Amino acid sequence: MKRLEGRGRVDRSAPLKFSFDGREYTGLRGDTLASALLANGVDVVGTSVYRGRPRGISAAGLEDPGALVQVQRGGGSEPMLRATEVELFNGLCAEGLAGRGRLDPEPDRALYDRLYAHCDVLVIGGGPAGLAAADVAAATGARVMLAESWCELGGDLLDGPQVIDGSPALDWVAGVAARLQAASEAQVLCRATAIGVYDAGYVLIAERRTDHLDQEPPLGVSRERLWHVRAKRVVLAAGSLERPIAFAGNDRPGVMLAGAARAYVERWGVAPGTRAVVFTGNDSGYDAAASLAGAGITVAAVVDPRPDGDLPALPAGSEHLTGSMVRSAVGESHVTGAEVGSGRVVVCDLLAVSGGWSPAVHLFSQAGGSVRWDARVGGFVPDRAPAEMIAVGSCAGTHALDGCLAEGAAGG
Structure with missing residues (x-):
């Protein structure tokens, strides 16, 4: 085992059984499949398509290009999932892929639904800039939605000790989350990825609702939900890669x-x-x-x-x-x-x-915004934005924590 004592946000009192490539392993509640495999000393998760070169885990999120797996779930299977994004659950069964998956020939029996929502401010990203923006907007009484693709808020504040206003940064995250939960006009969506930004503040958000559960979801609960959101202002705090x-x-x-x-x-x-x-x-x-x-x-x-x-x-x-x-x-x-x-x-x-950090400008560009090269950042940064959108934090090329907080607060 390669588990570190006294480190991490996993629940060490909640072991989870899972299998990978036919072998049984144990992980912890809060693991991803990737982190659980690394903890068990498994570092080869597949091979390349043509040459059969070994493929390992090279990232910790959506940017991993090679740790592709097929996961058995609910009597069916789903291919081409990133091990870095699959949340571990008890009984998970997965196998590595050689670059190509296999479609399940059986019909998908899961329930999928959609909802429509209107808000004054939609914040995309739950890192420091996004949380600061949502906090300020909610304090004014505005209708606020925050969409975070991960299972918890904090962004890169989860990845190391940092300080905000003289206190641990994660205490600040917990305080903002509590204020948003208490605000009657605020809604926070975790496991929710913005997949499209269109004209006039129209945004599509895909929310994963049940894939992390150990048991089958209750009858009538959808596996995924597609949110159609119309926002007066979109604050893009999608971070950088x-x-x-x-x-x-x-x-x-x-x-x-x-x-x-x-x-x-x-x-x-x-x-x-x-x-x-x-x-x-x-x-x-x-x-x-x-x-x-x-x-x-x-x-x-x-x-x-x-x-x-x-x-x-x-x-x-x-x-x-x-x-x-x-x-x-x-x-x-x-x-x-x-x-x-x-x-x-x-x-x-x-x-x-x-090799440095590139702002995640894909949604900004899709919305019609233009980008420019920033030699200081070594990448493209947002330039001219659509009227209803603003980019803040590292998504805008600002990497210092105090700068992210200031930009987020101003954008909210």
Whole structure:
């Protein structure tokens, strides 16, 4: 087992039985299938379509490209699900895929429904910027809806200790959630993903209602609900996506986004490796290195292509390879080392990479907004927005926590 003591938001008093590729395992309430597999030492979840290359878990959310599984549920099966998004439930049965799934030939007997809603302010995203926006809007008495794709609020505040107004950030999250619950005109939807933004504040939201339950849902309760929302103002707080880095073997199991490695440690209490190399060109990689080291994982080296200078501090005992890069990941079925620019191989079983963060502008663009290149961010950021929409927080290219909170409050 690779479970870390004293880490994570999982319920250690609630073990869950599940199977993967015909083998039985035990996870915890609050795990995803991916975190439970990592906790059990399973790091290969499938193979590539044509060459049969092993595929591991490289992210912690919707950005994972290779950890695709088929899940048995309610007498049927569903293909092409990301293990990083499947919430663990008791009795879950899944298998890895070679890039292609199998459609269930039997008809889907689950219930699906739709609802229509109108609101003054729709906030897409339940991270710090989105929560700040919803909190301010609800305080004015406006009709507020907040849609968060994850099962709980907080965004990246769930992935490490941060402070807001002198208190732990998660205390602030709990306070905002309580105020929204108490507000008569506010509605919070978790497990709800905005999938389309159209003219005049018209938004489609897909809510997953029962897939996380151990038992079959009660009669008449829909598995999924499609919300048709008409909002006077849409606050887009969809966050940003960490970029991978291109090098030979970067698809090998054991290569993982640095933010994902940190999330597995802090959110799920799982060690994604025992000896890590962090390859980063931005400061967030150092946060990941600190989390790994704080959990007892050896950080052998931090590789940074930037020159030595005003860079964050390293964990004790870590080597700092500045002005360098990772040329390739060494190993066959799993990473065993990282070859750096000099040709030297640094031994590791986890290669955590961070190529920076790209704002999640897809909904902004779909709504008709234009984007522009921001060299500081290293990606496209929202520029001219539709009249009824505003982008805030890291979705707008602002990554500092205080900036996200300020933009969210102003947008609400």
